[in-house]
Amino acid sequence: MDSLKLLWMSTGLANFELGQVIMMLVGCGLLYLAIARNFEPLLLVPMGFGAILTNIPAAGFSEVGGLLHYIYYAGIDTGIFPLLIFMGVGAMTDFGALIANPKTLLLGAAAQFGIFATLFGAIALNFVGLDFSMKDASAIAIIGGADGPTAIFLASKLAPDLLGAIAVAAYSYMALVPIIQPPIMRALTTEDERKIEMAQLRHVTKVEKIIFPLGVLMMTIFFLPAATPLVGMFCLGNLMRECGVVDRLSSTAQNELINIVTIFLGLGVGSKLSAEHFLNAKTLGILALGAVAFSIGTATGVLMAKLMNKFAKEKVNPLIGAAGVSAVPMAARVANKVGLEANPHNFLLMHAMGPNVAGVLGSAVAAGILLALVG
Amino acid sequence: MENLQQLFIEAGTLMLAGMVFVFTFLGLLIVFIKVVLVKLATKFPDAIVESRASSKKNNKKQDGNAVSPAVVAAISCAVTQYRQQHSAQK
Numbered sequence: 001m002d003s004l005k006l007l008w009m010s011t012g013l014a015n016f017e018l019g020q021v022i023m024m025l026v027g028c029g030l031l032y033l034a035i036a037r038n039f040e041p042l043l044l045v046p047m048g049f050g051a052i053l054t055n056i057p058a059a060g061f062s063e064v065g066g067l068l069h070y071i072y073y074a075g076i077d078t079g080i081f082p083l084l085i086f087m088g089v090g091a092m093t094d095f096g097a098l099i100a101n102p103k104t105l106l107l108g109a110a111a112q113f114g115i116f117a118t119l120f121g122a123i124a125l126n127f128v129g130l131d132f133s134m135k136d137a138s139a140i141a142i143i144g145g146a147d148g149p150t151a152i153f154l155a156s157k158l159a160p161d162l163l164g165a166i167a168v169a170a171y172s173y174m175a176l177v178p179i180i181q182p183p184i185m186r187a188l189t190t191e192d193e194r195k196i197e198m199a200q201l202r203h204v205t206k207v208e209k210i211i212f213p214l215g216v217l218m219m220t221i222f223f224l225p226a227a228t229p230l231v232g233m234f235c236l237g238n239l240m241r242e243c244g245v246v247d248r249l250s251s252t253a254q255n256e257l258i259n260i261v262t263i264f265l266g267l268g269v270g271s272k273l274s275a276e277h278f279l280n281a282k283t284l285g286i287l288a289l290g291a292v293a294f295s296i297g298t299a300t301g302v303l304m305a306k307l308m309n310k311f312a313k314e315k316v317n318p319l320i321g322a323a324g325v326s327a328v329p330m331a332a333r334v335a336n337k338v339g340l341e342a343n344p345h346n347f348l349l350m351h352a353m354g355p356n357v358a359g360v361l362g363s364a365v366a367a368g369i370l371l372a373l374v375g
Numbered sequence: 376m377e378n379l380q381q382l383f384i385e386a387g388t389l390m391l392a393g394m395v396f397v398f399t400f401l402g403l404l405i406v407f408i409k410v411v412l413v414k415l416a417t418k419f420p421d422a423i424v425e426s427r428a429s430s431k432k433n434n435k436k437q438d439g440n441a442v443s444p445a446v447v448a449a450i451s452c453a454v455t456q457y458r459q460q461h462s463a464q465k
């Protein structure tokens with residue numbers, strides 16, 4: 001009888017707690033979004049599955065000795081996984097559109113306002129009883145950068161307890177770019193502005209593309225060393241792509257390596273989706289603030305483009321300002337789509353890639369500033 | 376409450392410093408692109424790409440299988456058309 005009782009006590013059914021069941025359902029929800037709705041499936045599948053694994057009672061996946069515990073501490077706590085992902089993103093990024101039209105860097109800079117404005121929102125939530133410190137607020141605000149690896153990197157350094165909620169919010173909103181951005185873009189622009197056609201971009205030479213990542217790295221070393229982990233790995237990936245002599249390394253960084261790291265990154269983030277970390281009012285606050293950050297970033301990007309049009313001879317279509325929030329290449333595609341609705345002959349994709357990659361650099365710089373001043 | 380007020384002041388300072396720094400950094404990048412990269416582009420036009428492209432073309436010429444069937448079809452069609460016109464003139 002005792003053995004039967006012991007056997008029953010070792011089953012999952014006897015050990016389940018309500019919180020674990022809810023978090024498993026959250027994991028299933030993430031799997032549903034990834035598989036049925038195609039929302040950021042590369043990360044949400046391992047993340048959702050990680051959430052299920054970490055909430056299995058008595059299995060100890062996230063306790064010392066458990067697989068997810070070691071994945072988290074080896075790759076996310078140390079910051080290695082997001083940095084490797086950033087190297088792969090660098091290897092996939094073509095800075096040609098940005099170099100051809102450098103003033104689009106200003107759009108990428110303006111869109112970072114979403115990050116810094118959200119700091120106020122996070123602090124303001126202390127009035128309703130949520131206890132967010134400045135470190136928590138900074139980690140939450142980076143969701144506005146719409147850059148998954150940057151958000152995970154900063155959250156792992158400043159607010160590891162909030163990492164799961166921040167990663168879920170960041171990737172959810174990145175997947176929701178086609179739904180969140182167009183209404184804001186339409187509200188802030190007139191039909192005529194959306195119809196603006198931009199001049200064809202000039203040809204960018206190989207030498208420019210090789211020197212660009214080195215120049216960015218040098219500037220980061222001089223002015224913001226705190227951002228060199230992110231910018232440095234990004235530039236390394238980009239240099240491997242552009243120099244043309246290490247095609248095998250470039251190919252590995254943007255295919256096999258990034259795929260392997262994405263699996264572990266997703267599982268590691270999923271391990272933070274435990275009931276005690278996720279099922280609280282703070283998560284709701286983070287989800288709300290993430291949407292606010294994203295919307296403000298989109299709006300300020302568009303408004304900056306309109307401001308530039310007041311002074312510049314060559315007009316820019318303000319829709320491409322919305323691509324300044326990074327979320328490469330989804331935000332650029334959205335700008336292109338909304339532009340085509342107003343003018344079916346106006347293809348903005350290449351023009352929008354400029355602020356889009358500027359947004360990646362901008363959010364990495366913003367993360368470096370937050371690390372330097374708050375970390 | 377006083378603590379919250381201090382947090383708001385801190386957030387405001389961070390926002391101001393952050394936005395100024397982001398704009399300055401990316402503004403300097405614009406200067407770098409316009410001053411350094413554009414000059415480099417005029418001094419070193421795309422020699423590397425051209426040589427690689429031409430070497431690829433040579434490789435394609437050496438490797439008979441690399442020519443796509445569509446190109447072969449277009450060339451043979453043009454040759455046939457030329458011959459027909461040529462014979463008609465005769």
